[in-house]
Amino acid sequence: EPEVTQTPSHQVTQMGQEVILRCVPISNHLYFYWYRQILGQKVEFLVSFYNNEISEKSEIFDDQFSVERPDGSNFTLKIRSTKLEDSAMYFCASTRGGQGSDGYTFGSGTRLTVV
Amino acid sequence: QKEVEQDPGPLSVPEGAIVSLNCTYSNSAFQYFMWYRQYSRKGPELLMYTYSSGNKEDGRFTAQVDKSSKYISLFIRDSQPSDSATYLCALSWGKLQFGAGTQVVVTP
Numbered sequence: 001e002p003e004v005t006q007t008p009s010h011q012v013t014q015m016g017q018e019v020i021l022r023c024v025p026i027s028n029h030l031y032f033y034w035y036r037q038i039l040g041q042k043v044e045f046l047v048s049f050y051n052n053e054i055s056e057k058s059e060i061f062d063d064q065f066s067v068e069r070p071d072g073s074n075f076t077l078k079i080r081s082t083k084l085e086d087s088a089m090y091f092c093a094s095t096r097g098g099q100g101s102d103g104y105t106f107g108s109g110t111r112l113t114v115v
Numbered sequence: 116q117k118e119v120e121q122d123p124g125p126l127s128v129p130e131g132a133i134v135s136l137n138c139t140y141s142n143s144a145f146q147y148f149m150w151y152r153q154y155s156r157k158g159p160e161l162l163m164y165t166y167s168s169g170n171k172e173d174g175r176f177t178a179q180v181d182k183s184s185k186y187i188s189l190f191i192r193d194s195q196p197s198d199s200a201t202y203l204c205a206l207s208w209g210k211l212q213f214g215a216g217t218q219v220v221v222t223p
Contacts, residue, residue: 043213106158
């Protein structure tokens with residue numbers, strides 16, 4: 001079964017440092033997403049990406065965040081200057097169709113701890 | 116009013132019982148309805164998805180959608196201890212909006 005792969009599984013970083021979270025979506029999927037889940041809270045939408053550009057972003061996704069698809073397979077989320085409140089699980093997801101008609105497939109997540 | 120409401124539980128049932136989960140939503144623009152299972156500190160795993168009102172069955176799982184009432188349900192028959200997890204409803208009209216998740220505990 002095809003899967004979304006995320007690395008690293010756990011990242012510890014100092015406040016103010018930059019981090020890059022990496023994702024390899026399913027190969028024939030066209031729409032890519034980042035979601036975040038703070039411990040004990042609901043899964044929240046950050047950003048959607050299609051055709052090499054951001055199609056939608058939430059109010060959480062401020063100037064400290066950026067996404068990139070640097071090659072044909074990787075999809076990255078960069079946080080420029082991490083804050084304590086950025087500590088969370090970050091999930092990458094992908095779909096074939098943009099409306100989610102075939103469901104969204106999620107990776108197993110990166111646990112980001114900012115100290 | 117939250118767009119997607121889901122009782123966080125916990126919901127404790129004995130092994131073999133039927134687990135009944137539900138969500139309500141307020142935005143009639145939602146077109147696709149999904150249920151995910153999430154184990155602690157893991158990614159959401161897609162269980163069921165549908166886009167129309169009515170029932171959809173897959174093994175021990177049945178998803179129900181009532182668009183007129185803005186109400187979706189998931190039933191798990193013959194529940195097993197391995198079904199213990201958090202179950203998330205998720206609705207989509209372009210981006211996916213999650214409910215808070217219901218923690219389910221199936222006791223042997």
